[in-house]
Amino acid sequence: MSIPPLAATTTAAALATRLRQDIDQGRWQAGELLRQEQLASEFGVSRIPVREALAQLQSEGLLRIEHYRGARVSWPTPAEIDEIFDLRHLVESDLIARALPRHDERSCRELARLQGQLEDAQDRLGWIGGDIAFHEALYRPAERPRSLALYRQLRAPIDRFSVQQLGPEARKQGWAEEHRQLITAAASGDVPAALATLAAHLDATRMVVLAACADLGDG
Template sequence: MKGSRSRFAIERQSLPRVLAEALRERILNGEFKDGDPIVQETIAEEYEVSRMPVREALRELEGQGLVVLKTHKGAIVTSMPREKVIELYDLRALLECNILERALPNFHDADVIDAQKILAELENAYYNNDIPKWGGLNWQFHKSLYLPANRPETLSIIEGINIQTDRFIRVQLLVSGAIETAEREHRELLRLCASRDPKAIEYLREHIFNARNGPTSSQSVAAA
């Protein structure tokens, strides 16, 4: 009996996280659009849970910049105007180039192998049109290049920015059809990192800025 209660407690603790992941995917895949309300009562009914874990899940999404909680109005999906996208990508370039510069001297064969495995998963997701995995695997690949820097706080901030730009990445990939370009640039970035080549830093900056410029850019890459 005691063991059953313990397992149940763990499940309850994980429920807000599971709900947050489910709602995040619905936002990222466009089911909930910019400015749409997310009604706690409706979500609670859909997932057959109480409003408490829904409220906690929405707080987590607010911390990730995907919704804003307003008094008496509930949660509203945040908008992604062009100027916000530009600012987020500028922040990415600033922070990710800095952390990569710190990571390069510490790059080892094991780091290269880990990055290669994630890149293979990402490319498989492209080929299989497994859209829900694109953004997450894209971030995991970039993260694998930054881990040798041993800068967990910076990495956490960068992850939050990447979660917000996930929506833009998916739209770009679908609109621009730049998957082959993204693959080529990811492979080159990994090659430079594996060689500890300082050129990787400027290459990463260009990679991010090209993505920021969007599908109309002649050099646009969809998944930076």
């Protein structure tokens, strides 16, 4: 059981978290403008923390702020999505190779627990959050904080496609199977197997995300 985080956070950060979810859930279309005043009144705050939240999301690559015009959600092109998955392949392969030798029985139990929790997730946001948690637990023993942050940063702009396109059912079998193979590889320290599974996992996800991107671009 985790200790509650003493609530010492800023409203701008809370807003950023909320807006991140809204973007993932497709609240705004491709180039639609996010109005500061509207968001401020919606959440009962002034525009100052709204602006700081928008700046934060811009630094995460989720939207782009144009001078005196407004903030519009960014829409990765298929080429950018490809590039992001190539980068994820580079970074996550490095992470998993470093993490695997350092996994132990306890960390593998944790992985299994997270996977169970993931398969029980009810809504799409919980499901994507569970997937993130699983992979972070998989990579954490590498003790590479910068790479882990980079992993998060690379996922951020494309998770919306998974959230919006995939229900908890789509590709659930293949994806759960790959996760279980990763747990097995972690338990036995089989780096080549983990690398192969990870590559397959990423390639499959890439195809789904590209398809979702095309669909949402049309609609």
